[in-house]
Amino acid sequence: MIQHAYIRPIGLVPGPQSEHGNAIRLAGTMVYASRFAVILRRDGEVVERWLAAPDTMAEVMGQLPDEVAGDAEQQWANLTLAHPPLTLGARNVPLDQPQGMGILNVTPDSFSDGGRFLDDPQAGREHAAAMVEAGAAIIDVGGESTRPGAKALWEGDEIDRVVPAIEAVAGMGAAVSIDTRKAAVMEAALDAGAHLVNDVSGLAHDPRSAEVVARAGCPVVLMHAPGAAGDDLHEGADYDSVVFEVFDALRARRDAALEAGIEARNILLDPGIGFGKSLAHNLALINALPLFHALGHPLLLGASRKRMIGALSKEAPVEDRLGGSVALALEGMRAGLQLLRVHDVAETVQARNVWRGLRDAALTDFADLPG
Secondary structure (H helix, E strand, O other): OEEEEEEEEEEEEEHHHHHOOOEEEHHHHOEEEEEEEEEEEOEEEEEEEEEOOOOOOHHHHOOHHHHHHHHHHHHHHHHHOOOOOOOOOOOEOOOOOOOEEEEOOOOOOOOOOOOOOHHHHHHHHHHHHHHHOOOOEEEEEEEOOOOOOOOOOHHHHHHHHHHHHHHHHHHOOEEEEEEEOOOHHHHHHHHHOOOOOEOOOOOOOOOOHHHHHHHOOEEEEEEOOOOOOOOOOOOOOOOOHHHHHHHHHHHHHHHHHHHHHOOOOHEEEEEOOOOOOHHHHHHHHHHHHHHHHHHHOOOOEOOOOOOOHHHHOOOOHHHHHHHHHHHHHHHHHOOOOOOOEEOOOHHHHHHHHHHHHHHHHHOOOOOOOOO
């Protein structure tokens, strides 16, 4: 018999005063939660579900089996864990508000830019500079397409693509991440000035990758993909309960990273929207994003311009998915996610700034009420 417990925030509020203080600040962000579902699964089936508030959580957790009680207590502590800023070279990126990660693809078959930034390096540099100017905290450089059906790329070719772009962006003084699943590319990118590894395989594809990250002492994003260990990231997408299974898989990849010597403070997690997941799977994960704070690490959302937006918008092509991309980014903000990987930096940062203004105002909007 295998049992797991999960604590899912289901009631988000503008500020603690709206609940007379009976709310928690979610993962040190600008989001507050007042109601929670405490869920017990046994052999893959939900067998109990309790509702709790901060002042009744201890009572509810007391009803859990001893086997899962300790993990549930850790999840509850994780939900209130404030994460320190990311140290990326000379830059510190605070995680108390959502931060933008701008996408720079140097691939010939990028679904968003059609290979323009590989064919014209100067255009790529100008685009990166524009994203930094617009407020991107990090520029994420990738040299291998990960869309469905894309062929695996030899690491030498990938290095040739990404290193010049990383050197150029790092030369601007920007924080840089490398989007790769290959250890040799990670090493070359870090040597060229990258500060963070963004691995769509969660360090499962290349057996050397965890060692490389641990030795470098750099932050790493572990993303969920069902085919992470093979060449096709989208393969093996068979879920009975996608939210719980992605949660469990990310926990397993996190534990593997810790065992490899990667420090907990350097681990970030990404549920992998669009990777081996149907529209229904993606929608379920986005609605459940606050749950993933219970794993105790900063979270990244990468939903910009993805296929699900077209599916919900009369098959809108990639270039016409700005509205949907911003809508999904806002969902990430409302869920307390710390990093948003986006193509449209200026528009997303503007939305973030307005959202933050609303959050700031919500902390004082009860000041004039009597009592």
